[in-house]
Amino acid sequence: MSGIAGEMMEPARAVNPSAGTHPITLAVRQVSGAEWDAIIGDFDEVCQEQMHAFAATRWPGVAQEPLIFQRGSTVVGGALVMIQPLPLGVGNMAVVKWAPMLASVSVPDAEALRAAMVGSLAKDYAEKRGMMLSVLLHASASETHQGYVALRQRGFRRGSTLLFPSRYMVRLRLSDEELRKSFHQTWRRQLNKAEKSGLEFSRVEPEGIEAFKELYAAMTERKQFPDHSAYETLDALMALDEPLRPELFFVRHEGETVAGALVFKAGKRTVYLYGATNDKALPLRAGYFLHWHVIRWLRDHTRADWYDLGGTDGFQGLHQFKSGMVGTAGAIRPVPPVLNYATSPWAGFIGTAAFTARDIVQHTRRHIDGLRSSKARPDQEPYVWDESFK
Template sequence: MEINLKVQLMYETVIDQSDSEEWNRLCSGFTGMSIYQTGLYGELHSAGILRSCSRIAIFKESQVVAAAQLRIKLVPVLSIGVAEIDWGPLWCSSNGKMDRLGLGVLLDEIRREYCEKRKLQIRVRPRSTVSQNTDLELHELLMQHGYCKNQETRPYHTVLIDLQKSIDTIRSEFHQKWRNQLNVAERSGLEYECGNNIEYFDRFYAIYKAMWEKKKFPTGVRLPIIRELQEKLAPQEKFIVTILHNGQVDIGATVCTVLGDTMLYFLGATTPELRNDSRPGYLLQWLHIQKAKELGVRWYDLGGYDDINPDLARFKKRTNGIHVLYPGQYETGPLNFSSKFLKICEKGFRKTKYYVTSR
């Protein structure tokens, strides 16, 4: 279902007219704004051959009402590729307004520009609005505008802490076993520091690297790019790095973002041989909640979990926050497009990358 011409004329479509700074300014009024939709994140993660970043925004009466940043990847030689929207589109404003018609126009314009004109498969992975009714409405809009839900993708779950509650209430609602571990961490004598300069990030980087060298786990995290982000982001957009240490020895560290109405736990690492007795993960999460409360944001997001890792899932669930299931992945593509062939190409690329880099 496409929006009729009369409705379309109420809106203006702007494509690739904003640099990263202007894009961030345009999108700052959306509650769902996240690191994945920031201009610099898109540019740095889209750098290189056959990769690019594109941005589209819908305006009504000179006000942006819906927007999305896409990361584009092309297959060498072949005239196929994919345009991905992570944690978008953006359409819920901080003043509570949701322009559903404007969102419909955006979905149609994305199909026209990237699917019909550029011959790309489109993958949309929306962020949850936290409201089940609004998420269902978003699902229905995507389906009505020609996007099909991919039933094979792994669901994304997370836990949100409602920061409208008092800090004492939040703590009292933790599962007793979680609270016991937090008490152990608080009695361990660990000290903490919090900041956003590059020196803090480099201390986190050192802990993460040591953890990875010990465990050799597969990861899509591109830390050199994240570090470059930290150097280049505007002061108000920089990651918040929290470090726990025992004397001169760093035990654990985390990286969080504060955008839209949410503080998001983005990355974390602990020193494996030093963490067991001090329970740094519990103390770090508690410090995040206190910091988010201090900053006045609406939610603290524990950063997702997967039931394939039951220990991590249990750790996050026992905060007894709000369990949120994201809408999923929606796709559309040209009529002659072979999504299966593209997935084979992507799988081959990932295997080659892991073979070469072990990551």
Template structure:
């Protein structure tokens, strides 16, 4: 109750033009995950249970920023020091997170948190500070602009940076009218196929896993996701932030499924799966429509983040039609890097260069394998 009261008071914490200095409090990973759902722009990348499994070589700091006894922001930082005092690397993915993203001074709060991270990691700990701002359903990304203003340098970006956001903060009729014409047509046809939609508990996860394995075996596409860590996430995440599972059935058999992160004000499409029957039944259209209707009934959720496309044209057409007139196609910002000292800058840039070259080589190898022996 105290945390929720603090959230309601965020708009009154300070004059909207300024904010008072914050107190930085380091908490345990368990405490962080327990309170993560309080932040409006929390996402899976800022959950310790997700980050610790996916990046086991990194140390993790869980930071709360308070004004008096009121929590206003937070950040999960991953870091690793180089030997011989040569510096190190501190990474923030899709953070910091703000308790009340709609507060008048939310952007100023975010900017002050960035300044405190710079002092803690780049100046005092002599690390390169690397921040990947969260993509946002807007033409400009204020977080990326703040980092540029603080002399962060743009680093590497995604080869296909488009991000697709559906506006679910509207009623069903308005949302449906927003879809592209072809998308609406496919949806109408799917609704005549006797499909059934199910919002499931976690006991149905094995059904989803089977659908996903069947899909990857069938399509033989390169999978760049963190699917291998999903089992750990679902088994260990706090109930307050646990992703939701949805399935679509036809004649009693599961044909499609989706796992959606719903803890903040923007739901994120984490994983989807279909079997051979799903395409002719247009089950994907039906499933996403019903998921959007479910999200629209959640008071806190305003946007449905569909993720990217990895360059697949068909996926772009599908997601773009779903975004429609009321949604937004934005871009994932580039990684933004700052080093106060020379050695951390050289070390950090070298590490990122090696990582980027390795990623390009792995993508090339996987694309050749998926193209077959005659490619």
């Protein structure tokens, strides 16, 4: 794979379980970053980490290889593969985060198509190019993660696990009455109080991002918490066209903006990206009011089935807030472990060693940050809803 945009790769094949031994044959085409972003906007499984605009800003030193898979003339999926240089120049590793993505999750052989895409990636990056291929899949709303099972059967080995893997997902396709009934009692009670506080909700045009930045900066200064999010990608995301550009929402009280949220809305799974509040938001319960109206807006203005709230970084207060919103209709599911595939023993060894070293550094940093955070604000709640940055 040479990295030349538009080059045709060797066809991918996989067995379709629903059709006996009939193989699925896919054509693979590498495209430019701009073309990639234009194509994936209509995918059911699109996500911000798989966008060229995001990845180029978040990981500027990593080469990107955006791959489109076609069955005949129909695009069925894709994967943005990142070529990660390993320390000391000992080699490279191919990393695929939240992919391969399906263009449609409703086709009868969707998981067989995913298996065909994975097979193509494994053959090219591991078997031909001698790298370790590392795949991190999304949390699945289903109890059984079919994609994870398929990769394990394909020969992928279990690798690193996120420190706090649970993801909190709100079901969107419910009426207002069904939504409120699904919330946990305490969450619903706080929402009722918020609705009596004179708050106003609005969707804001992209130009409002500067006001959000001011709110965010003031909050980070006030809370004094370490920010490990991808906040530096914000300008690149807001410069995108529909449908990949995030939506911006504000809650105001007596004309003052007290809370804001940025939400990724493309595809079948919307994602809460960033939130910010001022010091008046907590007593007004603005977080409850904001998310209630965001859920309703997403239901009415997108084709998504789920609103992914992200994780908690282990903070109990954030778990209580998000689990109360997920309620009885939603799902709390773990992000599966990283899955690694290598045919070269050396590639498997150095790739695994690199992941182990990274995990040690990240876990140590999280522990130190937690100690600093608790000393910096001993009189405050350990964590509140508006700090849930991915």
